[in-house]
Amino acid sequence: MADLEKDLHTEHMVINMGPSHPVTHGTVKFLVTLDGENIVDMKVDIGYLHRGFEKMCENGTWQQVIPYTDRLNYVSPLINNVGYALAVEKLIGIEVPERCQYLRVIASELSRISDHLTNVAAGGLELGAFTAFLYFVEARELVWDLIEMLCGARVTVNYVRIGGLKNDLPQGFQDKTRAVFKEVRRLWSDVDKLLTKNRVFIDRVRDVGDISAEEAIAYGFTGPCLRACGVPYDVRKAQPYLVYDRMDFEIPIGETGDNFDKYLVRMEEIQQSMKIVEQALSRLPDGPINLDLPQYRMQPKEDIYHRIDSLIFHFKTVIDGIKPPPGEVYLAVEGTNGELGFYLVSDGSGKPYKCRVRPPCFALTAAMPRLMKGRLIADIVPTFDMINMIGGECDR
Amino acid sequence: MSKMTGLEQSQYHPLVGVPMATLKPKQVRKNIHLTLWEKLYVFEILRGLFVTGKHFFINLVGFVLPPAGKKRKVFTVYYPEEKVTLPAAYRGRPVLVAGANGAEKCVACGLCEKMCPAKAISIVGGERAGGERYPVSYTLDMARCVYCGYCEEVCPKEAIVMSSEYQGLAQRDRAILRYSKDQLLRSEESVKGRLDYIRRIYSKCSY
Numbered sequence: 088m089a090d091l092e093k094d095l096h097t098e099h100m101v102i103n104m105g106p107s108h109p110v111t112h113g114t115v116k117f118l119v120t121l122d123g124e125n126i127v128d129m130k131v132d133i134g135y136l137h138r139g140f141e142k143m144c145e146n147g148t149w150q151q152v153i154p155y156t157d158r159l160n161y162v163s164p165l166i167n168n169v170g171y172a173l174a175v176e177k178l179i180g181i182e183v184p185e186r187c188q189y190l191r192v193i194a195s196e197l198s199r200i201s202d203h204l205t206n207v208a209a210g211g212l213e214l215g216a217f218t219a220f221l222y223f224v225e226a227r228e229l230v231w232d233l234i235e236m237l238c239g240a241r242v243t244v245n246y247v248r249i250g251g252l253k254n255d256l257p258q259g260f261q262d263k264t265r266a267v268f269k270e271v272r273r274l275w276s277d278v279d280k281l282l283t284k285n286r287v288f289i290d291r292v293r294d295v296g297d298i299s300a301e302e303a304i305a306y307g308f309t310g311p312c313l314r315a316c317g318v319p320y321d322v323r324k325a326q327p328y329l330v331y332d333r334m335d336f337e338i339p340i341g342e343t344g345d346n347f348d349k350y351l352v353r354m355e356e357i358q359q360s361m362k363i364v365e366q367a368l369s370r371l372p373d374g375p376i377n378l379d380l381p382q383y384r385m386q387p388k389e390d391i392y393h394r395i396d397s398l399i400f401h402f403k404t405v406i407d408g409i410k411p412p413p414g415e416v417y418l419a420v421e422g423t424n425g426e427l428g429f430y431l432v433s434d435g436s437g438k439p440y441k442c443r444v445r446p447p448c449f450a451l452t453a454a455m456p457r458l459m460k461g462r463l464i465a466d467i468v469p470t471f472d473m474i475n476m477i478g479g480e481c482d483r
Numbered sequence: 484m485s486k487m488t489g490l491e492q493s494q495y496h497p498l499v500g501v502p503m504a505t506l507k508p509k510q511v512r513k514n515i516h517l518t519l520w521e522k523l524y525v526f527e528i529l530r531g532l533f534v535t536g537k538h539f540f541i542n543l544v545g546f547v548l549p550p551a552g553k554k555r556k557v558f559t560v561y562y563p564e565e566k567v568t569l570p571a572a573y574r575g576r577p578v579l580v581a582g583a584n585g586a587e588k589c590v591a592c593g594l595c596e597k598m599c600p601a602k603a604i605s606i607v608g609g610e611r612a613g614g615e616r617y618p619v620s621y622t623l624d625m626a627r628c629v630y631c632g633y634c635e636e637v638c639p640k641e642a643i644v645m646s647s648e649y650q651g652l653a654q655r656d657r658a659i660l661r662y663s664k665d666q667l668l669r670s671e672e673s674v675k676g677r678l679d680y681i682r683r684i685y686s687k688c689s690y
Contacts, residue, residue, distance in 0.1 A: 253632075325501050355509065389687055
């Protein structure tokens with residue numbers, strides 16, 4: 088027997104997956120201990136995309152942080168913008184006008200659609216479904232066209248401001264949204280036909296990466312991965328922010344928390360998000376989008392051009408930064424992967440004393456060894472995709 | 484809160500603590516059980532081929548019989564020959580605006596330098612003979628610029644705007660991307676559309 092084991096090399100093998108591997112999307116390394124094809128142990132090495140976001144924030148003014156937040160979850164930058172701006176507004180104690188709130192909801196949901204489209208598309212691609220990837224990337228392209236029309240950029244949007252927004256809805260946005268959503272729904276149903284009842288896809292994702300609701304909560308899961316376990320937790324419903332309490336939408340939940348449930352939850356959320364955007368566009372009230380508070384939101388350009396007092400104040404707010412009162416605040420929004428929280432500390436100066444982000448995918452990535460132990464190495468592919476770890480957000 | 488007592492308490496979700504009527508959970512997995520027909524797979528392949536074939540033929544017809552005013556009805560754009568139409572909001576490379584006399588409008592106040600989150604702008608200010616301030620040198624490092632548009636937003640003189648130029652920004656040497664004042668200068672007519680746009684979006688009607 089001993090001779091046999093010697094010839095067969097039955098000892099465990101440690102392999103590195105990543106940091107640059109097609110499965111990892113961004114840059115993350117798995118140290119996988121293998122027994123043949125089975126995973127005995129797994130370690131996740133994160134930090135390859137660490138750019139020092141939190142330290143950078145401390146060196147910039149409160150407004151300058153907004154372009155940095157674009158680079159957190161770079162697939163859904165508008166939600167990060169909204170989350171940060173809401174946290175600063177909570178710190179100051181102001182509330183933006185109603186039209187601005189509706190526009191922020193529209194922007195967030197467009198971002199959510201594009202993120203889920205990307206995630207499902209990449210998940211299909213990694214399991215060999217290249218067609219589904221192409222269809223969803225086409226749909227995402229259309230959604231990004233909408234975002235570009237609204238914000239002026241596709242990914243690095245820099246749209247939300249503290250106390251308002253950069254600009255109002257452009258002309259013809261409603262019509263274009265209707266046309267785009269018609270197309271996205273068509274592509275959605277095509278991908279649904281290609282993937283949802285496809286045996287090859289189901290065999291790869293069903294009963295892989297399953298986790299019970301209690302364990303998921305213990306790990307700190309939020310977002311689609313927790314909802315796939317059957318817990319209908321959504322920050323938009325549990326602690327409604329903006330005007331989400333006025334919107335009529337459902338929370339898709341799964342049963343077992345496996346990858347197939349995560350896929351189905353994401354597919355359904357694309358539909359729900361489109362519903363929210365349509366509702367928000369139909370109920371959009373008239374009125375201002377910015378607060379008339381010069382100490383927090385830049386004044387109108389006419390005043391800056393023609394009035395010396397406005398000009399002086401404008402210089403002061405730009406150079407010193409806006410000055411929220413000293414204090415600390417935590418505010419969470421529903422990011423695409425879960426609860427995206429911003430914890431801000433102000434010491435009364437123009438720069439954040441501390442800007443901490445609670446990335447949703449950090450907790451999800453931490454559960455990877457639990458999800459993968461005893462599984463096959465090929466199961467890493469769909470599981471890690473459905474976890475949807477975004478390097479920019481996880482490593483910051 | 485008398486509403487929260489008695490039987491109605493059971494209508495709150497035990498883990499989330501929000502009324503079920505508000506939560507509206509929707510079970511998504513209910514119908515996903517494969518029938519024998521789907522398990523056989525051969526017919527599913529045909530169904531999949533039908534979906535992809537539909538896309539193929541739509542694209543094919545779009546090539547042969549394009550809609551009026553278009554070369555072809557295909558989603559992609561044939562880049563160097565064709566270009567996408569950019570929306571009014573599009574933020575391309577920042578450029579300096581020249582005034583009526585051909586010199587830049589910039590007065591070297593340094594607001595854009597201060598606001599730039601990537602610290603891409605560096606200005607050396609000076610004074611003309613008449614006491615008017617102007618930038619002796621205005622360097623914009625395009626290798627650092629993140630196209631956020633803050634320089635345009637804070638400028639009190641409409642002297643820097645985001646143009647719709649996006650080409651020539653991939654170079655083999657970073658020094659080439661360090662644009663000087665002369666390279667950045669554009670006439671006012673060429674950026675008129677953008678000037679109108681920023682006057683509109685940052686105007687009083689938004690407040």
